[in-house]
Amino acid sequence: MLFRDRNDAGRQLAEALVKYKNRHPVVLALPRGGVPVAAEVAERLEAPLDLVLVRKIGAPMQPELAMGAVVDGEEPVIVHNQDVVDLTGVSEETFDAICKEELVEIDRRRERYLGNRARSDVKGQVAIIVDDGIATGATTLAAFRALRNRGPKELILAVPVAPLETLQRLHGEVDTIVCLDTPRDFGAIGYYYRDFSQVSDDEVVAILKRFPAKKTTAPTS
DSSP states (O other), rough: OOOOSSHHHHHHHHHGGGGGGGOEEEEEEEEHHHHHHHHHHHHHHTTOOEOOEEEEOSSSSTTEEEEEEOOOOSOOOEEEOOOOOOOHHHHHHHHHHHHHHHHHHHHHHHHIIIOOOOOOOOSSSSSEEEOOOOOOOOHHHHHHHHHHHHHHHHEEEEEEEEOOHHHHHGGGSSSEEEEEOSSSSSSOOGGGGGGGOOOOOHHHHHHHHSSSSOEEEEEEO
């Protein structure tokens, strides 16, 4: 499957999620690439849109190789991809140092994207986490665990594309996975988009402005 761009992927993903519309879900995007995809989903489901501020902790010599991930919060959630840590021989001190750098970037993004914007309450809600695709799953796993701490009624992962083996590893972390394409020979997320240009900070801010923050209320039944 080849998507034209993230908007196209989001529209197709939204169709696969339309059954959740009457359950009044909260849609949460992983910035930056997941935001245009999630916006299409939120619009189709008439749902609030919020962010999960998560950052990959990349290996020193291969920043795209995820040693783990960290998620924003009063007590940040940190996930170790121990196989990669062992493979690269990275010390705990180095891991922690890179983690701190990513927390600084999370602070910057929180201020830039959200400012004083009210955050969506996912307690007792159906929470749908959306990204533009998954490779190793480290950042997604960290997002899951952080959101579980916020007490959602149901946690759903929705992505256009991800390798089957990664989804199998993540299966026990969420209640439902919705994925449009699960190739075995994955390569990279960008291979499945004609246009996979980087999403800018300004684009993220503009998209969020289309979805004014509003208070969410858990369904009574």
